[in-house]
Amino acid sequence: MPGVYLEDGDYNFDIALRRFKKQVEKAGILSEMKKRQHFEKPSVMRKKKKAAARKRLLKKMRKMNQY
Template structure:
């Protein structure tokens, strides 16, 4: 979990900015969105397979254009 200690000469806004950057780097928000609702393992596998297929088709399309 990201933590920020406010320095003596630091404003709250800059500390908040640092905290947001740390959260983004640690992937806190994406993890929160992923765990917001329970997703069955079968649905998770389907989504993963669809994402892989989409990525593959995108690559094939890119190579065909060249």
């Protein structure tokens, strides 16, 4: 779980908030929350996963053909 601990002399809230946001983003908490916000049928999840894999493959192919 992300957390930011401030030192005795470090009272800058903006810097602490920025560090916390970066840790939350890196941990993937917001994307996980959005994913779990509504129930998704297993068939829909499989379709999304397959579409994402195809998108990654096409992107990789475009990148390979570029050079």
